[in-house]
Amino acid sequence: MAGQQQRQHPGAPSAARVPDLRTGGRGYTYRGTSRPDPKVRLGEQARELLAEHTQRISFRSSRLRALSADLNERIAQALLDGLKVAAVARAAGLSQWAVRVIGDAAEEVQPPGVGPDEHLRAITVLSAELAAVEDSRSAIEQKRLKLLASARRRHLLDDYELASASGVKHEHNRTMTRGVAG
Numbered sequence: 001m002a003g004q005q006q007r008q009h010p011g012a013p014s015a016a017r018v019p020d021l022r023t024g025g026r027g028y029t030y031r032g033t034s035r036p037d038p039k040v041r042l043g044e045q046a047r048e049l050l051a052e053h054t055q056r057i058s059f060r061s062s063r064l065r066a067l068s069a070d071l072n073e074r075i076a077q078a079l080l081d082g083l084k085v086a087a088v089a090r091a092a093g094l095s096q097w098a099v100r101v102i103g104d105a106a107e108e109v110q111p112p113g114v115g116p117d118e119h120l121r122a123i124t125v126l127s128a129e130l131a132a133v134e135d136s137r138s139a140i141e142q143k144r145l146k147l148l149a150s151a152r153r154r155h156l157l158d159d160y161e162l163a164s165a166s167g168v169k170h171e172h173n174r175t176m177t178r179g180v181a182g
Contacts, residue, residue, distance in 0.1 A: 043156040046147060050165035053144040057167075060137035067133060071126040075099055076106030078119040087116075091123040093131070149177035 071092065078088050079099070089099045114122075148166055151157050152173060163170035 039154075039156060042154070043151070043161075046151040046156050047161070047165045049147055050144065050151075050162070053140055053147065054165070054167045056140050057137055057144070060133055060140065063133050064130065064137065067126060067130045071123065071130060072102050072106070073109065074119065074123050074126060075102045076109045078116070078123060079103035080106070080109055081114075081116070081119065083116050083119055087120065088123060091120040092127045094127075145176060145180055148173060149180040152177050 075088055075092060079085065080103075085096050085099050085103075089096045092099065094102075144166060148162055148168070151162060152159070157165065159170040159173050162168070162173050166173075168176065
């Protein structure tokens with residue numbers, strides 16, 4: 001029996017294949033990479049979208065300021081050229097009181113030498129463009145609000161990260177997004 005070889009089951013590991021853990025031999029080592037957490041990826045997407053919305057709102061706000069200045073200058077010029085307040089108010093889509101305030105606040109207006117119809121047409125075009133940019137900015141602000149609410153509800157980003165990405169103070173995030181479906 002001493003000279004006989006012991007029979008092993010064919011599926012059993014042989015002594016040559018079994019690593020000795022005391023000598024540092026290793027068995028199977030996982031060499032793949034772990035999958036990224038989907039919340040982290042969604043958080044990064046939310047951060048990028050919020051930054052994009054903030055930039056778009058900033059561009060629209062800048063355009064609104066420029067258009068408002070042009071419209072105010074045109075209104076003041078029309079009033080100085082003798083147009084009636086009611087006609088200018090109708091063309092601009094403003095109240096007569098607002099048109100008077102704009103006319104009174106005008107300082108250095110240069111005479112352009114155009115007729116009353118041209119003034120009214122330019123005022124109408126500027127006020128329509130101003131309304132379009134305001135609508136565009138408010139639509140982007142609504143999208144940003146829904147994104148903030150969604151990111152906050154899913155806990156993708158905390159309030160400080162949301163504030164940093166969106167340009168909204170962290171104290172206002174909770175009150176702004178309360179009741180908003182995102």
